[in-house]
Amino acid sequence: MLEKVNHIAIAVPDLAAAIATYRDTLGARVSAPQALPEHGVTVVFVELANTKVELLEPLGEASPIAAFLEKAPAGGMHHICYEVDDILAARDRLAASGARVLGDGNPKIGAHGKPVLFLHPKDFLGTLVELEQV
Numbered sequence: 162m163l164e165k166v167n168h169i170a171i172a173v174p175d176l177a178a179a180i181a182t183y184r185d186t187l188g189a190r191v192s193a194p195q196a197l198p199e200h201g202v203t204v205v206f207v208e209l210a211n212t213k214v215e216l217l218e219p220l221g222e223a224s225p226i227a228a229f230l231e232k233a234p235a236g237g238m239h240h241i242c243y244e245v246d247d248i249l250a251a252r253d254r255l256a257a258s259g260a261r262v263l264g265d266g267n268p269k270i271g272a273h274g275k276p277v278l279f280l281h282p283k284d285f286l287g288t289l290v291e292l293e294q295v
């Protein structure tokens with residue numbers, strides 16, 4: 162079911178500072194910020210040879226990463242995104258196995274314009290898992 166790692170996400174309190182860290186201190190290529198109100202985040206992607214790092218800053222009052230940053234004010238690893246070729250088949254298989262698919266269970270369009278879903282961290286070794294159909 163799982164194909165490549167599409168991205169590893171880091172939640173940050175200050176996206177501009179995080180961009181400077183990756184661009185200037187680490188010499189990485191960083192995309193322009195994308196505000197995604199339907200996800201409650203503003204994101205950039207650090208482009209790497211074999212995957213991407215997604216830097217996420219809260220956007221709006223109901224951001225799903227606000228509680229995470231309350232517990233980790235300096236930021237931290239937030240989720241890992243795996244690519245799947247059929248997100249509905251993956252969802253149905255996972256739900257049938259008892260895994261909790263977050264939200265209303267229907268994919269939303271993510272930062273890459275592709276359908277994404279999230280799986281509860283408590284079902285996956287304390288790690289929030291995102292699936293993206295490619």
Ligand SMILES: CC[C@@H](C(=O)O)C(=O)SCCNC(=O)CCNC(=O)[C@H](O)C(C)(C)COP(=O)(O)OP(=O)(O)OC[C@H]1O[C@@H](n2cnc3c(N)ncnc32)[C@H](O)[C@@H]1OP(=O)(O)O
Nearest residue numbers: 200204225228229239263271272273277279282287288289
């Ligand atoms: C940019 C768009 C898209 C993309 O295209 O890439 C994105 O990546 S959007 C990213 C932001 N969106 C999401 O994260 C959506 C899915 N997340 C959620 O539904 C919630 O954040 C959550 C995972 C259900 C947690 O909700 P929260 O309100 O924080 O609940 P709790 O605080 O009660 O947490 C329950 C439990 O889970 C632990 N937890 C929370 N977040 C994480 C995490 N990122 N990684 C690991 N564990 C996490 C939290 O500590 C609680 O544990 P206990 O305290 O032990 O109960």
Ligand SMILES: [Co+2]
Nearest residue numbers: 170215242291
């Ligand atoms: Co993501």
